[in-house]
Amino acid sequence: MxxxxxxxxxxxxxxxxxxxxxxxxxxxxxxxxxxxxxxxxxxxxxRQVTEAISDYLLNHNANTHWTYPTSAETDAIITAGRAALADFLNATPDEIAFGANMTTLTFHLARGLGRAWGPGDEVVITELDHHANVAPWTRIAAERGATIRVVKMIPETGQLDYADLERAITPRTKLLAMGAASNALGTINDLKRGAALAHAVGALFFVDAVHYAPHELVDVRDLGCDFLCCSAYKFYGPHIGILYGRHDLLGAVDFPKLIPAPDTAPEIAETGTQNHEGIAGATAAVDFLANLAPGANRxxxxxxxxxxxxxxxxxxxxxxxxxxxxxxxxxxxxxxxxxxxxxxxxxxxxxxxxxxxxxxxxxxxxxxxxxxxxxxxxxxxxxxxxxxxxxxxxxxxxxxxxxxxxxxxxxxxxxxx
Ligand SMILES: Cc1ncc(COP(=O)(O)O)c(C=O)c1O
Missing domain, CATH: 3.90.1150.10 (Aspartate Aminotransferase, domain 1)
Incomplete structure (x- = not known):
């Protein structure tokens, strides 16, 4: 395909x-x-991306999990999509969930994680971030009575103030939400430092990799993030979002969901019928990038x-x-x-x-x-x-x-x- x-x-x-x-x-x-x-x-x-999208819609279009060929092909396309994005992020396929875009996925994740938060809990965000990595956290924190701490940026250099980040993380921190790269200024942040600070106090580390993923190869294992989002339309694919969640964590998030829908990772993070053609296109985008160079595997x-x-x-x-x-x-x-x-x-x-x-x-x-x-x-x-x-x-x-x-x-x- x-x-x-x-x-x-x-x-x-x-x-x-x-x-x-x-x-x-x-x-x-x-x-x-x-x-x-x-x-x-x-x-x-x-062209490879648009061909994959039209091939899906013209030849394989169906809903999932039924016995006839187009449905089985749709299941296979989704499975292939998880495998491609797992290669793209250095994750495993069961850690990859799809959704409308990064913003929607992050609101969804924040709602699922935030249900366990309350007064006294703190969430750390940064001034350097796109508001898709701000509003989901401020909104759920307000609903749950948790406190938001905002890490400063340094206007002169466009970098994060890491001393301020260190001050912001405390034993009360539940989650640090940090951008991998600033879509406004191009700044690449020190994610490993963020991961170390968050994990030292038992907090989760969420990364917005939307602006980073087209330019630097994401490695969720090396970066040490617990959750990460990116968007295929920023790396030559269609308009679809991707959520990585460490497998033991993703399945345990209290996502809002329908009773008959799967309650295991990664499907637990997905709502309703997915954008199948978008998943086919995202796979093709990963393959397009992979095929720009030789190598033993994708x-x-x-x-x-x-x-x-x-x-x-x-x-x-x-x-x-x-x-x-x-x-x-x-x-x-x-x-x-x-x-x-x-x-x-x-x-x-x-x-x-x-x-x-x-x-x-x-x-x-x-x-x-x-x-x-x-x-x-x-x-x-x-x-x-x-x-x-x-x-x-x-x-x-x-x-x-x-x-x-x-x-x-x-x-x-x-x-x-
Ligand atoms: C750094 C960054 N984060 C988040 C987003 C939001 O992504 P989406 O459009 O997939 O919701 C964007 C979009 O421009 C972005 O550049």
Missing amino acids: TTTTSAANTSIATPDQIRTNFPALNRRHAGHPVAYFDGPGGTQVP RARLEASFANLHARGIELVTQLWQGLASINGVRLFGPEPHLPRTPTVSFTLDGINSTDLSRRLADHGLFASNGDFYAKTVIDRLAVGPHGLLRAGCACYATADEVQRLITAVKEIANKK
């Missing part, structure tokens, strides 16, 4: 080879080829592929950062390129708000988002005003030429303001 890029199985795919998989890259706008810098909001999708191919994407990401982010830094009036936010970060750069340009800047860049065929990206507290702390930041993210199909086009366009806009 899932197609693969065979050329990639013997050597690391070049940027040009990668790009041939994405029909969207043929788009032109205002006389220019479109360069998509909006990956942090959602990446473009390779996890090994993912490791090689992400090592290559990581190296290219550093080159591109360095080029982008240095190019933008040389332009009068550009103010860059977040960690410098030599620090742990994703290839996502956010900035403002004096004299033009980020909405108008985004519009002007689109006239050059450069699609880049602006605003608060729901990382609202980050934007408030940076005090950059209602139009927020202009965010340019380098996905696997980004090239040095496209980055140069972006730098040149910002320079031109800065000169003409």
Whole structure:
């Protein structure tokens, strides 16, 4: 069902080879080829993913657990999806649950975990996080009378204040919710430090890996997280969310559920009929990434592929950062390129708000988002005003030429303001 890029199985795919998989890259706008810098909001999708989605809907569509072929095929597609995402996260298939998106899954998990919390219990969140890793926890804490502690970010560097994190974790902490990477600034957080601090007091460690997963290969075992969410539409897949839960924990969460529905992991975490075509597409997205490099098995191919994407990401982010830094009036936010970060750069340009800047860049065929990206507290702390930041993210199909086009366009806009 899932197609693969065979050329990639013997050597690391070049940027040009990668790009041939994405029909969207043929788009032109205002006389220019479109360069998509909006990956942090959602990446473009390779043909293999759309083929897997339509193959499911056209040839295997059914509900689960019945005796006839299309139902059995649907069961097999879901099983294959759990196996693919387990490889992607270094988990086991029974630790992988699917859902609408990260936000919905996190609200669901928070409700299940929070039922056991009460006054005196504490939950630790951070200022650097997307609000999908804030509201689920503040909401359930308010309902249960638990206390929320918020770890500060350092506006000058875009990093977490780890001294403040250490102060926030106490024997009363029930859960630490931390982002793996900031979708607003690209900052990669020290997750192992978070895991160690949380586990030292017997707290659970939840990780939002939505912005991290497209750029760095997640390893739930190595990171030491108990729960983790990511979203396939940020790593070349369809709009579907993934929840990892350590197996002994996932099955024990008091999720709201229907009496006849399974009460064991991972299905216990899933509500109602799943997005079967989305699961098929998510599998294809994992296979697409794995097939960009050779290796003995899918996890090994993912490791090689992400090592290559990581190296290219550093080159591109360095080029982008240095190019933008040389332009009068550009103010860059977040960690410098030599620090742990994703290839996502956010900035403002004096004299033009980020909405108008985004519009002007689109006239050059450069699609880049602006605003608060729901990382609202980050934007408030940076005090950059209602139009927020202009965010340019380098996905696997980004090239040095496209980055140069972006730098040149910002320079031109800065000169003409
Ligand atoms: C870091 C981060 N966390 C969470 C989310 C929310 O993900 P979803 O759209 O799957 O609910 C996003 C989406 O932009 C994100 O970037």
